[in-house]
Amino acid sequence: MKVKADQRVSWALATPVLALLLWSVVYPNVTIIAGSFAHGLGYWRDFANSPSDREALWTTLVVSVGSVIGAAAVGLPLAFVLSRVDFRGRRFLQAVATLPAALPPLVGVIAFLFLYGESGVVTRAVQRALHLSEPPWRLTGIWAIIFVHAYTMYVYVFLFVSAGLERLDGTLDEAAAGLGASTAFRLRKVTLPLVTPALAGSMLLVFMSALGSFSAPYIFGGGLRVLSTQIVASKLNGAMGMAYVETTVLAITAIAALLLLRWFERRRSYAVTGKGSNTRISLRGPMARLAPFLAASLVFVLVLPHAMIVLVAFARDGAWTTQVLPPEYTLDNFKRLATDPQLWLPVRNSISMAALATALNIVVCFVAAYLLVRRRFAGRGLLQLLVVLPWAIPATAIAIGLASTFDRSAPAQLRVLLVGTFWILPLAYFVRGIPLVTSAVESSLRQMDPSLEDAARGLGASWLLAMRRVVIPAARPGLAAGATLAAITAVGEFVASIVLYTHANRPISMEILAQLRNLSFGTAAAYSVLLILIVLLITVAARLLGGRPERVETIPTA
Amino acid sequence: MAGAARLSLDKLTRRFRDKLAVDALSLEIASGELVALMGASGSGKTTTLRMVAGYEPPDSGRVWLEGKDITARAPRVRGFGMVFQHYALFPHMTVGQNVAFGLEARGVSKAERSARAATALANVDLDGASPRAIQSLSGGEQQRVALARALVIEPPVLLLDEPLSNLDPNLRRSTRNELRATLRRLGLTALFVTHDQEDAFAVADRVALMENGRLLQVGAPEELHDNPVSRSVAEFIGRATFVPGDYDGKSVTVHVAGTATTLAARAPSTLGPERNVLAVLRPDALAFVKNGSGWPGVVTDRRFAGTQLVYRVRVDSETEVELQSTDRDVREGDKVSVRVVREPVSVVAT
Numbered sequence: 055m056k057v058k059a060d061q062r063v064s065w066a067l068a069t070p071v072l073a074l075l076l077w078s079v080v081y082p083n084v085t086i087i088a089g090s091f092a093h094g095l096g097y098w099r100d101f102a103n104s105p106s107d108r109e110a111l112w113t114t115l116v117v118s119v120g121s122v123i124g125a126a127a128v129g130l131p132l133a134f135v136l137s138r139v140d141f142r143g144r145r146f147l148q149a150v151a152t153l154p155a156a157l158p159p160l161v162g163v164i165a166f167l168f169l170y171g172e173s174g175v176v177t178r179a180v181q182r183a184l185h186l187s188e189p190p191w192r193l194t195g196i197w198a199i200i201f202v203h204a205y206t207m208y209v210y211v212f213l214f215v216s217a218g219l220e221r222l223d224g225t226l227d228e229a230a231a232g233l234g235a236s237t238a239f240r241l242r243k244v245t246l247p248l249v250t251p252a253l254a255g256s257m258l259l260v261f262m263s264a265l266g267s268f269s270a271p272y273i274f275g276g277g278l279r280v281l282s283t284q285i286v287a288s289k290l291n292g293a294m295g296m297a298y299v300e301t302t303v304l305a306i307t308a309i310a311a312l313l314l315l316r317w318f319e320r321r322r323s324y325a326v327t328g329k330g331s332n333t334r335i336s337l338r339g340p341m342a343r344l345a346p347f348l349a350a351s352l353v354f355v356l357v358l359p360h361a362m363i364v365l366v367a368f369a370r371d372g373a374w375t376t377q378v379l380p381p382e383y384t385l386d387n388f389k390r391l392a393t394d395p396q397l398w399l400p401v402r403n404s405i406s407m408a409a410l411a412t413a414l415n416i417v418v419c420f421v422a423a424y425l426l427v428r429r430r431f432a433g434r435g436l437l438q439l440l441v442v443l444p445w446a447i448p449a450t451a452i453a454i455g456l457a458s459t460f461d462r463s464a465p466a467q468l469r470v471l472l473v474g475t476f477w478i479l480p481l482a483y484f485v486r487g488i489p490l491v492t493s494a495v496e497s498s499l500r501q502m503d504p505s506l507e508d509a510a511r512g513l514g515a516s517w518l519l520a521m522r523r524v525v526i527p528a529a530r531p532g533l534a535a536g537a538t539l540a541a542i543t544a545v546g547e548f549v550a551s552i553v554l555y556t557h558a559n560r561p562i563s564m565e566i567l568a569q570l571r572n573l574s575f576g577t578a579a580a581y582s583v584l585l586i587l588i589v590l591l592i593t594v595a596a597r598l599l600g601g602r603p604e605r606v607e608t609i610p611t612a
Numbered sequence: 613m614a615g616a617a618r619l620s621l622d623k624l625t626r627r628f629r630d631k632l633a634v635d636a637l638s639l640e641i642a643s644g645e646l647v648a649l650m651g652a653s654g655s656g657k658t659t660t661l662r663m664v665a666g667y668e669p670p671d672s673g674r675v676w677l678e679g680k681d682i683t684a685r686a687p688r689v690r691g692f693g694m695v696f697q698h699y700a701l702f703p704h705m706t707v708g709q710n711v712a713f714g715l716e717a718r719g720v721s722k723a724e725r726s727a728r729a730a731t732a733l734a735n736v737d738l739d740g741a742s743p744r745a746i747q748s749l750s751g752g753e754q755q756r757v758a759l760a761r762a763l764v765i766e767p768p769v770l771l772l773d774e775p776l777s778n779l780d781p782n783l784r785r786s787t788r789n790e791l792r793a794t795l796r797r798l799g800l801t802a803l804f805v806t807h808d809q810e811d812a813f814a815v816a817d818r819v820a821l822m823e824n825g826r827l828l829q830v831g832a833p834e835e836l837h838d839n840p841v842s843r844s845v846a847e848f849i850g851r852a853t854f855v856p857g858d859y860d861g862k863s864v865t866v867h868v869a870g871t872a873t874t875l876a877a878r879a880p881s882t883l884g885p886e887r888n889v890l891a892v893l894r895p896d897a898l899a900f901v902k903n904g905s906g907w908p909g910v911v912t913d914r915r916f917a918g919t920q921l922v923y924r925v926r927v928d929s930e931t932e933v934e935l936q937s938t939d940r941d942v943r944e945g946d947k948v949s950v951r952v953v954r955e956p957v958s959v960v961a962t
Contacts, residue, residue, distance in 0.1 A: 225700035228667050231687040232694040233714030233765055247704045594834070 063517060064431040071421050072433060075440040078485055082455025083305070083447065090298035090460060097295040107300065114265060114304075117199050117280060121264035124204025129211025130253065132352075137219040141345040148216070150353050155209040156589065157359065158546025159269045160563045161582040162206050162377055164570065165359030166193065167273065168579070169367050170201075175362065178378045194276040197286075202270040205359075207263055211256040218252030219245075251318055258315040265308055266448025268549040282450040286553060298458075301451045303552045312446040324605040344474060363586070366579035374575065387580035397577070400565035401584060407476075407561065408544035411483035415491045415540045416533060423495035423526065423532070429506065445489035447565060453553035476559045481548040487540030494539070498532025499525070529538075538596035542589050617676070618643040618801045619664070619769045624673035626659050626825075633659045635825035636673065641769065641803055645732045646795055648812035649805045649881065651822035652848075657805045660822070664803060665771050666690045671939060678765055679767060688717075693762025696802075697774040699754045703748045707733070707757050714765035719902030732764040733757075735794060752783045755892050759791070761797070770795070772804035788814045809849060837894075841880040843960045846892045854890040854935040857959070858913035861885040864959050876956035889959045893924060896952040898935035906951030909933075914944050925950050 090097050101107050136148050154162065169176050171193045181191045194203075222245065235316030254578045268282040275283060281304045288297035367387055390399050422441055422467035425435065452468060460472035460481075470479040506528070510520035555564050562581050569578035617640040634656040641647050649657040664675055667686035669795045674683045682690055693714065701710050711729040720728070726742070732763040733741055735757035742751075749757060755775060762770055776784050777792065786889040796800050806812050809961035812819045820830040827840045828848075840846035843854065857866035861884065864877040875891065885888065900906075909927035921940060925948060926932045933950060942948060 223698075223700065225696045225698065226702060228665075228687065229694065229696055229700035229761075230713065230717070232665055232692060233666075233717055234686060234691050235686045235713070235717035239717050243716070244702060283800065360961075378839075452864075 058591075060169070061431065062154060063426065064429045067421050068425055068429075068431060068433055068437065070384070072437060072440070073423070074418060075422075075488070076382055078456075078481060079443055079488070081438055081468070082452070082459040083443075085367050085459040086298050086301050086305075086451070086455050087428050088455055089295065090302050092295060097299045097368050100296060101299040101303070104296075105143055107284065107296075110281050110284040110300070111169065111303065113196065113278060113547070114280045114282075114307075117196060117203070117262050118264040120196070120200040121267075122205055122260045123473075124200050124261045125208040125211050125298065126253070127210035128204055128256055129256070130215055131214035133212045133219060137216050139158045139345065143346060143349055147349050150356055151212055152209050153356050154206045155315060155358065156544075156565070156586075157587065158548070158582075158585055159206070160265075160566060161360060161363060161546065161585055163202060163269045163273045164566065164582060165363050166202050166205070166207040166286055167570075168362045168575070171357060173376075178376075182378060190358070190395070194274055197277055198274040199267075199278070199280075202274060203260075203264050203267060204558070207260045210259045210409035211253065214259070215249055217281055220250040222248055255315060255318045258311055262308055262311045262315070262446070265304070265311065266450065267383045267550075268448075268450055268552070272552075273508050275605045277608075282448060282549070283512045285450050286453060289457070289553065292503075294458065297454055301454045305447045305451045308448055308451075309446045312442070313591060332449070333450070347550035362585070364581045365580070366575055367583040368577070369576045371576040373487075380576075384576075387576040388583075390577065390581055391584065397565075400560050400562045400581070403559050404545050404561040404563075404585075405588070406539050407480045407559070408547075410480040412537050412541040413485055414484050415487040416537050418484075418489060419491035419536065420495055420526075420533060423492050425497055426571030427490075427496055427499040428525075441492040442489050444485045444524075449547075449549035450553065451487055451488060453482055457553055473554070474556055478554045479547075479559055479561065481552060483540075483544035483547055486543060486547070486550065487536075490539040490543065491533070491536035494536030495532040498529045498535075501530035534596045538592055545588055545592070617641060618645075618678060619803065620676035621660070621664065621911040622674045622676060623669050624660060624662060624663050624675070626656075626668060627671050629834045630954055632775075632825050634663065634670075637825070637827055637832065638823075639675075639827065641800055641801060646792070646800075646802045646804070648816035648819045649803065649822060650809060650812045650848075651733045651807065653807060654800055654896055654955060655822040656706040656825035657822050659825075661694075661771055661773055661803065661805045664769075665692050665694050672898065685805045690748060691765060692769050692771045693765050693769055694767045694768040695755075695758045695770070695772040696778060699758040699778075699945070701761070701937055702756060703746055705746070706742065707738070707744045707749070710746065710757060711742075711761045711764055713761065718765070727763055729760075732760040735763060736792070737761045752787055753778055755779065756785060759794070761927045763800075763955060768801070770804075771799050772802060774807070776806070777808070784811075784902055793814055821848060822934075823848075839880065840876060840960055841882065841890065843962070846958070846960055849936055851895050852887060853893045853931070854896075855877050855893055855931060855933075856962070857883055857889055857891045858887045859883070859889040859959050864889060864891045864957065866891050868931055869909065871907070872911050872953070873907075875952055879959045883959065886961070888962050890962055893933055893952065894957075896935040896936045896956075897952055897957060898933055898950055899953040900935070900937055900939055901949045904949050906949040909948055909950055911942055911944050911946045911948055916943065 132151055136144060136151065153334050157165065164176075168174055170191075171177065172189050174193070177191065177193075180186075181188075184190065192198075226244055226248070227240055232242045235243065266282060266515065267280075268286075271278065271280045271283050281300055285297050285300045287302065288294070288300060366380060367381045368385070370382040370384045370386065373382040374380040391401070419441070425431070426438060426441070457473055457476060461477065462468055462469055463471040472481060504523070506524050507520050510524045511517070524593060546563060547561065548567075551561050551563055552567075555561060560568075562585055566578045567582045569581065571577075619641040621637055621639045623636045623638055624634055625632070625636050637656075639647070640901055651657045655687065660666060663670045663722070666685060666689075670683065674681055676682065677690070683876065702713065705713070705947060708726065708729050711732050714815040715725045715728060730739075730742060736759050738753065738756055738760065740754070741757070741798055746757070746839060756942055759775070777789055779787055788811055795815070796812070817832065817834055818830060821828045821836060829836055829845045831839075835896075836849045840849060846852050846854070851927045855866045855868060857864040859877060859879060863874050865872050865874045877891070879889070889954060907927040909925040910914060911923055912926050912932060913924040915922045920938055921942075922934060922936055923942060924932055924934050927950060
């Protein structure tokens with residue numbers, strides 16, 4: 055009897071969640087794939103014969119591989135130095151090193167423009183110092199994109215490898231030393247092989263991010279084509295069939311990378327035991343004095359983009375022409391945002407759309423995570439697939455799918471007209487948030503002793519009471535962490551927004567772009583500062599609401 | 613330093629923040645000797661071992677190996693193969709690669725490496741295990757691989773950190789016998805850390821008992837049991853009832869059950885004739901007597917412990933003694949008579 059009742063609860067929960075995910079995640083993708091075959095193989099043949107598409111595909115792959123190399127070149131040594139070498143300020147630096155990830159993608163790209171662009175501060179400073187008549191470099195083309203990607207995406211490598219190093223059983227290194235192995239031999243034979251899975255995982259993550267990246271190629275690409283920008287261009291030109299093929303190709307490449315990533319993650323589990331200390335090298339002599347200096351310069355480089363955004367936000371629009379630094383400073387940019395209703399509208403839009411999407415994420419993803427962790431039912435495998443899918447599929451592809459599925463009302467086909475309305479963007483943000491929130495809640499629920507829920511039921515609690523008093527409190531840290539990520543992503547979202555926005559519901563990112571086109575750098579930077587403040591506010595609020603941040607590992611101590 | 617000692621710890625001291633983890637500890641280990649560092653957790657035994665291995669620098673004191681001061685040497689130069697509590701086997705290498713690791717680090721040729729690794733594995737009864745994955749080994753096998761990996765580099769002194777604590781009780785008994793047999797057969801000098809007195813007694817020639825960073829007593833297992841230098845040692849080693857008494861230099865007079873009983877006594881050299889001492893009554897030194905000549909008492913607890921039973925007997929309002937007996941017929945609540953049947957008993961300061 056009880057088993058049957060349990061199954062009914064599972065199904066009562068699973069049916070609406072599965073239906074919603076099939077409708078919002080799978081249906082749009084099916085529309086795209088079906089659309090790409092609307093003329094049989096015609097569009098595919100066009101794609102294969104189009105030099106610009108072949109170039110886009112090739113460039114996308116080159117950019118992605120280049121980004122992986124660049125991110126690893128920065129992130130790997132940084133992770134090793136900051137986790138293995140002991141010096142004052144090491145922990146502070148570890149925190150600072152993750153800063154680039156806190157910049158909304160578009161804001162990061164703009165900061166680079168202000169710094170290293172043709173009329174950027176660093177570019178002009180170098181030009182002045184060397185008395186050049188031309189800027190020493192142009193931040194455009196493939197190198198520029200890889201440079202920006204390496205700067206923002208090394209954080210993945212840094213975090214994964216650092217975590218791998220921290221997780222590493224310190225006694226392994228001690229054992230190797232006790233057996234007579236030198237530092238270099240230990241690094242090569244013990245440490246590196248053990249962090250290889252973490253490194254490979256993070257590199258694939260960079261690959262996937264670079265694959266779907268839109269902001270950097272869009273702003274710095276110059277004439278360069280990559281798949282994501284090509285898709286948007288095809289749509290703007292009304293070549294929907296072509297856009298469908300391009301989207302399918304991009305999505306398939308991304309999903310292939312995801313499968314590879316999963317494979318690596320499964321290999322990544324060496325049991326961690328032992329109470330050995332993590333052996334950190336203490337610096338002595340001249341190196342000890344050099345290290346803080348190197349560290350400080352690193353902080354400077356990493357903080358520069360943030361600082362630049364703030365600086366420009368206080369610059370008077372139009373006054374900054376050929377000087378290295380903006381010559382005049384003012385509060386006008388912020389005053390205008392606060393007083394001009396037209397300028398304030400995007401802020402309101404972004405906040406309300408992000409709030410809406412996140413609220414829906416919290417409800418749907420909690421149920422999905424609960425089902426995945428605590429329930430066995432037919433359809434569990436499908437649910438598992440549906441919640442990671444939006445993570446693998448680049449945002450541009452998600453947006454194109456939504457745009458071509460919900461562009462008309464056709465109740466028989468389950469189509470609702472959302473394009474051109476307020477609702478399309480929150481829906482897109484919701485879809486992008488699904489994997490973030492679900493996986494965070496899942497990891498929280500997995501840490502919960504499974505017998506707790508049974509114990510509560512055994513003590514006479516109804517299913518709802520057990521949920522309210524036991525399961526939801528256990529999920530709270532994950533809910534807070536996941537919702538934070540989803541809200542942060544949504545409030546600064548750019549890639550899906552550029553495909554789906556209308557003038558009335560334009561988000562902050564689109565307004566930043568518009569202001570940049572107007573050469574109103576100060577206003578664009580003021581919006582960016584506001585965006586960073588909102589992100590900070592969300593993070594702090596979630597910390598206060600969700601209690602302690604996630605601790606993913608539980609290491610049994612003998 | 614002293615000539616005969618293979619390894620010499622000279623006033624080793626280590627402080628963690630405010631806590632003195634190891635306090636001026638000195639210990640000498642002769643060539644071919646197996647010494648156990650025993651103590652409760654937090655007594656400083658692992659820190660001592662780590663200072664010997666070179667993983668932990670001492671705040672003061674020295675470590676001598678065969679007359680050379682090695683205090684400043686890095687672990688890899690000391691080359692004491694260490695067997696870790698959780699074995700610290702490299703999870704990404706096979707059994708053979710693990711065992712050969714120390715040789716590889718020394719640049720030994722591949723052929724010689726695999727030959728010597730095979731010998732080392734044979735020494736721990738793991739012939740042919742070389743190609744196996746670490747994850748496929750049982751706990752006992754992992755322990756032996758860890759031992760083989762340490763043995764293959766022919767360490768001057770083998771260090772073992774709780775080598776048996778991760779094994780279940782049955783396996784633990786057989787493994788500790790094998791461990792002693794292997795170490796003996798190869799004529800090794802070894803220092804090992806344990807919190808378990810059965811492990812220490814079964815494997816070691818001498819046991820160094822630690823508490824709060826200091827050595828309480830060093831000696832053969834029987835010596836620690838029969839001649840404890842202090843109440844702490846007597847409490848840690850075996851079970852005992854402490855009865856207050858007066859010591860006159862040869863015998864101790866205890867007042868139990870309203871009568872004064874004089875027993876032949878053995879005291880540590882530091883203890884002279886003194887009124888207030890504690891007599892250490894071991895459970896095996898006490899017995900039931902039928903004729904009523906002993907201390908009258910009531911059985912308060914009866915516990916079956918295999919070949920023997922352990923009884924607790926209340927002999928007066930302040931004293932409850934524990935005794936071992938093969939007599940199975942005594943029940944809880946029975947009125948019995950108890951006396952000391954094995955003398956001398958040891959006395960310690962209060």
